[in-house]
Amino acid sequence: MSEENGRLAAELAHLRRGTATKGDPVAPPLTLASMYHLPGDPAGFRQYGRFDNPTWEAVEEALGHLEQAPALAFPSGMGAISAALFANLEAGDRILLPSDGYYTTRAVADRFLKPLGVSVDTRPTAAFLDGGFDGYRLVFAETPSNPGLDICDLAAVAAGARKAGALLVADNTTMTPLGQRPLDLGADIVVAADTKAPGGHSDVLFGHVATRDDRLLAAIRDWRKLSGGIPGPFEAWLVHRGLETLEVRFDRMCSSAEAIAPRLAAHRAVASVRYPGLAGDPSHNLARAQMQRFGFLVGVTFGDARTAERFIDGCRLIQPATSFGGVHTSAERRARWGDAVAEGFVRLSIGCEPTEELWKAIAESLDAAG
Numbered sequence: 001m002s003e004e005n006g007r008l009a010a011e012l013a014h015l016r017r018g019t020a021t022k023g024d025p026v027a028p029p030l031t032l033a034s035m036y037h038l039p040g041d042p043a044g045f046r047q048y049g050r051f052d053n054p055t056w057e058a059v060e061e062a063l064g065h066l067e068q069a070p071a072l073a074f075p076s077g078m079g080a081i082s083a084a085l086f087a088n089l090e091a092g093d094r095i096l097l098p099s100d101g102y103y104t105t106r107a108v109a110d111r112f113l114k115p116l117g118v119s120v121d122t123r124p125t126a127a128f129l130d131g132g133f134d135g136y137r138l139v140f141a142e143t144p145s146n147p148g149l150d151i152c153d154l155a156a157v158a159a160g161a162r163k164a165g166a167l168l169v170a171d172n173t174t175m176t177p178l179g180q181r182p183l184d185l186g187a188d189i190v191v192a193a194d195t196k197a198p199g200g201h202s203d204v205l206f207g208h209v210a211t212r213d214d215r216l217l218a219a220i221r222d223w224r225k226l227s228g229g230i231p232g233p234f235e236a237w238l239v240h241r242g243l244e245t246l247e248v249r250f251d252r253m254c255s256s257a258e259a260i261a262p263r264l265a266a267h268r269a270v271a272s273v274r275y276p277g278l279a280g281d282p283s284h285n286l287a288r289a290q291m292q293r294f295g296f297l298v299g300v301t302f303g304d305a306r307t308a309e310r311f312i313d314g315c316r317l318i319q320p321a322t323s324f325g326g327v328h329t330s331a332e333r334r335a336r337w338g339d340a341v342a343e344g345f346v347r348l349s350i351g352c353e354p355t356e357e358l359w360k361a362i363a364e365s366l367d368a369a370g
């Protein structure tokens, strides 16, 4: 763990200490409120449940602390992504998306931005710099990409986008702020699905946007307030709780992935492995340069769909499930959703189980599947 991550994680546990008064609960209260007591001039006070909520404020303080930038909470990762896009685009704009990133971002652009007059181009993450960014209003990067785990050079993309006058939005879902810091690398806006490792227990959907640009922050806040795409207080409370243990969970998950990825690559049942932490991975050098950790996602390709499904179903410590980042290791064959990956490609999300117990179960299932 970098020194800065250690400091951020330690301070996170004590953020509320600064404003607590005697007798206050140490944990943030869950506040359910549509109305606030509001006599007279409303300016400067909480006004209405679609505008403000104290439990959002608690989770935004924690997320903002990790991002080192003001953060806004959303009901899902897609809620955060949609806010970043819709608050900043207008007819005639052109945007660039990764062709191999999370497919729903492309679906939103195709289904809802194009009909409003926004042109949408895509490019593979591994070649994201090719062709430059002239003519774009907004460039959206996702690195490592989900599910293929390709990487683009965020500092170079940020410099190119800035030169072209484009905003850079970075989806940091696969890494969390403890694994990669897109704003420090020059991104204008970071978006993330806190549904994944930040929530961490597979029981909540959530997202956030963070930016150090006051104008962008105000526009995205207005989008949330006016569109009504607001998070529920209980979800905010759950994610706050999750964030307090993110550093320990993320550390275990990444360390286990680093230990397990090379063993997977060496197993006879496995055709190939993508993991940025593997020395031979095409993403490795860039990952070393721009990421704090190599992450907890491992791409495992089997010879065919049947072997892949046998591996997932046969492993007693793998949840066969979509999504990732939970305390429980989970996996799925991404081709079942139509992703452009091999039929036998499995996205494996390493959880918090003790590493050697997890490997024992994975190895047993590999032996049986292969």
Ligand SMILES: Cc1ncc(COP(=O)(O)O)c(C=O)c1O
Pocket (backbone or CB within 6 Å): 076, 077, 078, 079, 102, 142, 146, 171, 173, 174, 192, 193, 194, 195, 205, 206, 207, 323
């Ligand atoms: C990279 C990435 N971004 C965004 C999302 C969307 O998050 P949510 O499902 O919370 O809307 C996901 C979901 O899997 C994702 O993997």
